Amino acid sequence: MVRAQLPEPQRLLRVWKRVLERRLRARLRTDVTVEVHDNTHTMVTFERVRRGWRIRLHHMFLAAPEEVVTALAEFVRSADARSSAVLDRFIERNKAFIRRVSPAQLRRRLRIEPVGRHHDLSVIFSALNRRYFAGRIAATITFGPAPRSRRPRKSIKMGSYSADSRVIRIHPALDQPKVPRYFVEWIVFHEMLHHVYRARRGEDGRRCVHPPEFMQHERRFHDFHRAQAWENDNLDLLLRARVG
Ligand SMILES: [Zn+2]
Structure with missing residues (x-):
């Protein structure tokens, strides 16, 4: 046999x-x-x-x-x-x-779609890059794929940054007419800071993705308080968004 x-x-x-x-x-x-x-x-x-x-x-x-x-x-x-x-x-x-793969090789495997129906992430990214970073952030931005879960959401991850591919992903729920541009800008700005400040170990030994200097830098965003207030008042709108 x-x-x-x-x-x-x-x-x-x-x-x-x-x-x-x-x-x-x-x-x-x-x-x-x-x-x-x-x-x-x-x-x-x-x-x-x-x-x-x-x-x-x-x-x-x-x-x-x-x-x-x-x-x-x-x-x-x-x-x-x-x-x-x-x-x-x-x-x-x-x-x-650990295999060595260049960020460009990784990006080639992704669908990069920065232009939404209501917000153009590439325009937002370029403006922030000029205004806050002297154009030095070499990252790619895209609306992320719609998450698979069909259950009602309790929280939402509005953005992410991959240091491997240098890609910023923004949740497609943010591409709604009711979501103001300054709020999308704030989320993009936050992810750009992840490109600047890599996660490191805090004094207690825990991995720290938002070290104090990150938090301080984030407050320099021109609409910081307005964006935070908008999030508090409108989280439901984002959680209920039907995407994909
Ligand atoms: Zn973060």
Whole structure:
């Protein structure tokens, strides 16, 4: 009898993945699914699923030593500073395994659509870049894809910045006539600051995406208070927006 077999490397990968799942399950005392990737920037993410945890990891973790697997489980459980520092050190030691991809290569895989029906992000971005950054922010901006969830939203991530691709994504819910331009500008300005201030470790050891200098800089935005007030009064409008 001839059995169809996976090529050797894939089979090995599957075995290693199962082993890691078992090691994590034992520590987290619940079901764990591991997905292995070859990302260049975000090495560990996780989410709660019905039966336990789904953890996405860079393949460097497949053969991680005990100490690191324990830290991984602890990090998933409580996102504490100590385990996060152990993971950081492991990633730092293994960074030779991280593939090098240029931001331009990554951007080529994305749909870049900065022109909405009501707001043109490229115009907003250029104006802010001139006014606040002497034109020095080399990033690309686009309306992000509509999120998949069909459930009513309780919160909304209005923008994001990827340091890998240098792409700013703005939530399509902001492309409505009722959303004032100064509010879109504020969200874009915030994401541009993420290009300037990279996440770093705070004094307590936690990863800090909005360090104090970031927060201070953000207040220089010309419509800072107006934009904040608008958000407070209109969050419902953004949460209910039908997009996509
Ligand atoms: Zn932010």
